[in-house]
Amino acid sequence: MSAYDFLRVNAFLATEMDARAIKAALELGVVDALNGGAPVSESEFSARQGINRSGLKLLIDMLEANGAVERKGDYIALTQAFKTALSFRDLLESRIDFADLVWPDIHTLFPALLTDLPQFMARSKVFELFRYDRCLTVTPENLRAAAAWTRFTTVLTRYESGPALDAVDLGGVGSFTDLGGNTGEFARQVCARNPATTATVVDLPVVCALGKEHIAAVAETAEAARITFFPADMRSDNLPPPADLVAFKSVLHDWPDADAERLLERGAGLVRPGGRLMIYERGPFETRGKRIAYVSAPDLVFLHFLRPAELYLKKLSSLGFGEIEYRTIDLDIRFHLIVARRPQ
Secondary structure: OOOOHHHHHHHHOOOHHHHHHHHHHHHOOHHHHHOOOOOEEHHHHHHHHOOOHHHHHHHHHHHHHOOOEEEEOOEEEEOHHHHHHHOOHHHHHHHHHHHHHHHHHHHHHHHHHHHOHHHHHHHOHHHHHOOHHHHOOOOHHHHHHHHHHHHHHHHHHHHHHHHHHOOOOOOOOOEEEEEOOOOOHHHHHHHHHOOOOEEEEEEOHHHHHHHHHHHHHHOOHHHHOOEEEEEOOOOOOOOOOOEEEEEEEOOHHHOOHHHHHHHHHHHHOOEEEEEEEEEEEEOOOOOOOOOOOHHHHHHHHOHHHOOOOHHHHHHHHHOOOEEEEEEEEEOOOEEEEEEEEOOO
């Protein structure tokens, strides 16, 4: 599989009803029962799964129309395309859950999203979820609240990282600092690619606590030993020593222009002479000539926060960085990838 094959998940989540059918098929055991097995008759499957015929017929009809299952006479089976998408089951389930979380805001507050961002943010459930003020003190309640959104961001980072890291030379990177590095998934992938790299993940205390759990659960022992968490508010607290490579991954769009520039200033100060600063960030939500898929709902609510690359490029230039390389990476949304070198 290529680094982009995970995008095949999106094809099955074009509409809300597509997502409902996929989620129901997962929860009812339909997908697991069909996956890897021989085609089975609809009547036999109904009896085996304990699903009444009319309900099963509706579900299978929806899945067939969506390209997830195919019928051969009375027999049903998963399509090869859906089996490929199912290779990324954690992403499939997370994308459905994230879209489901966001959709009520779009359903009830769409005019405010278009015309009155402060009102939208004040009434939005998704912005109530992303409460960074709850991430300053480690308590069971704050851990549960942050875990609800870091689950989404961790899974997205798991798959978004590859295309960017494939394009960046990590040779010679002895030290890596990930600012706003969330649960450390991006740092883990950097360390997995370069056994000589040690990584420091800077994020708020609650997120760092969750990150330690994540790395302990998924990283190889040698990789985990090279990843350190540094609890801090990167806007104002003391930060780690300079590193060979410093990154912002899906962080800067969270902040207004002035705050994003200030974060870049702080990040620039952590790059050792001759080292590099990397920005991997979502670009503007492009909609002209396109229907907006249900799976894109999470990006839609951040419509006003996704900026062109010019602010980042100009700021890096003003900070004295040279050899500024810029490219775009097209995933479910277009990403900016910027790598700039600090002079010796």
